[in-house]
Amino acid sequence: METAGDQRPLRVAVLGCGSVGSQVVRLLQDQSGDLAARIGAPLELAGVAVRRLDAPREVEVPPGLLTTDATGLVARDDVDLVVEVIGGIEPARTLILSALEHGCSVVTANKALLAEDGPTLFEAAEKVGRDLYYEAAVAGAIPILRPLRESLAGDRVTRVIGIVNGTTNFILDKMDTAGSGFAEALEEAQELGYAEADPTADVEGFDAAAKAAILASLAFHSRVTAADVHREGITDVTAADMASARAMGAVVKLLAIAELRPPTEPGGDETVAVRVHPAMIPRSHPLASVREAYNAVFVESEAAGQLMFYGPGAGGAPTASAVLGDLVTVARNQRASTRGMVESAYADRAVLPMGETVTRYHVAIDVDDRTGVLAAVAAAFAEHDVSLRTVRQEGRGDDAQLVVVSHEATDAALAATVAHLQGMEMVREISSVMRVEGESE
Incomplete structure (x- = not known):
């Protein structure tokens, strides 16, 4: 067990070496001195799990660290911390559970898995007394999950409304400012690398719905899954909609909205309403000025009032920044033989249809x-x-x-x-x- 005076390097396994994983590897190497000073001990790469050893990569991985055996990597005795950035449900879920069972704290950016089966992961982390951190799962580099989980822990959050998908925001922004049609704006987004060849997860709202579930779970201390989120995409938004919005001094955005709703009858319980859909918002609203592929989250709470979090919501380097922030935290906790914040679902509020x-x-x-x-x-x-x-x-x-x-x-x-x-x-x-x-x- 590490102690505060122990200078033994903490060994990090990275699962995935795509746009985010490669930037995590780069930052671990480029900022090794600063990271060691902040943690109190060095971080060393123990291995990087990939699907193909010969695939082209954005950064050079030190010789001997690449492996296709992710299962073996997370089970190694010399691995202390695991970073999961492969995405999807499986094998990510099995690998994270295995890492926790072998005594590793885990940092993940996997919004889809957290929104579908987060409780299983949180319970596994609780059982073994390790950390599970996931700031990078929502809004890239924007620090939003930790403020909800920690900074606002003494407050009562009543509403979270955000633009949490850069692809759809880029498309709607082009339809508004340049008069582009949906298909034309989508094609431009794909050419610039903002949209995938198959943009379904973005334009149909699946990506935003997963993030909305995570935001609602943290804000309202209740378990919310992606299946609980009402979801509509932007494929039916037309030039006429944009014109109507302009006529009433508004702009169209794809919004993720999570609200704490009062009881519907005397003596009843509060509920949670969570939805993702295009909506018109006044141009005077802070979210209306969020342009291009940027993200922003607007939080309303009883004591703090209105808070705005804004920045790049995707991309390899911005997302890796959030991953490294979590990695520093869990490394410090592991050295001090302590844990960070755990899941808070005490309120157990029902989700309103x-x-x-x-x-x-x-x-x-x-x-x-x-x-x-x-x-x-x-x-x-x-x-x-x-x-x-x-x-x-x-x-x-x-x-x-x-x-x-x-x-x-x-x-x-x-x-x-x-x-x-x-x-x-x-x-x-x-x-x-x-x-x-x-x-x-």
Whole structure:
């Protein structure tokens, strides 16, 4: 067991040597002196597990350290710390569990695994008294998980809303500022390396949903999985949506939103609402100014008020920075024979179904331009107990367009209203339906 005066090197195994893993290896070598001074003992690479030994890499790995035997590497007696940056569910889960069982603390950037099966990993770490840190799993280099877990531990967080996927933010930013269509903006994102050849995880919201689950779990001390998160992507966002947003002084962003909701009845329990979807937010909101592939997370709490965390949310070097920060912490803890923060799920709050979540809608309705249409549309909203905040009418020959923004109502009531409108004889088309966020009632 290490002690504070023990200068024995701590041996690090790195699982994966892609864009993030290669930068972790580089930083371990380039900053070895500073890292040793901060930890009180050197960090040494014990091995780097890869799929193929002959694959091209961004950095040169010292001879003899590459191996295709990840299982054997994490089970070695001379390994103290394990960094997992291979991603995915398996074999990452098995390798992390094996590393913990063999007495290693683990640093991971694996958002998908944490969002799907985090409790299994946390319980394994608790059982053996080791650390499991994962700052790099959400928003790259932006320090957001540790503030939620530690800095705000004495406060009560009520809402977390963020732009946590750089690919979708880049696409929507180009659609807004350059007038690009979705396909054109996606192609540019792929050319610049912001989007994968298969962008499904990003543009359909899966990546953001995993991050939203992690944020909600930490903010509200309850276990939330990716399956609990309502998810909608950006593939249906159109130029007309962008134009409508501009007309009302707003911008469209893919938002990850986690909220603490009050009891729905007297004596009931608070619940957690977690969702990922495109939404219009006022251009005056801090998140509206987040451009290109950057990320930002906006936190609201009772005592601290409103906090904003902003920076590069992806990329090899930024993500590796977060990994190294965690690595320094777990190395210090291991030397001092102590542990850092463990999972906090004491509140055990239920996740509110999306239909019961309170939100607002922007609806663009193409209608016949004749007397009584506006009253009929307003009646449809009233029938479902949805009040109207603003209504704008634009005439276009024989037809017209009504642009309606609602007050807050349950998502189910708003969806029922839209379905009702679609069945009305004077309604030609519902050309846009989008939620509205970030503006007080």
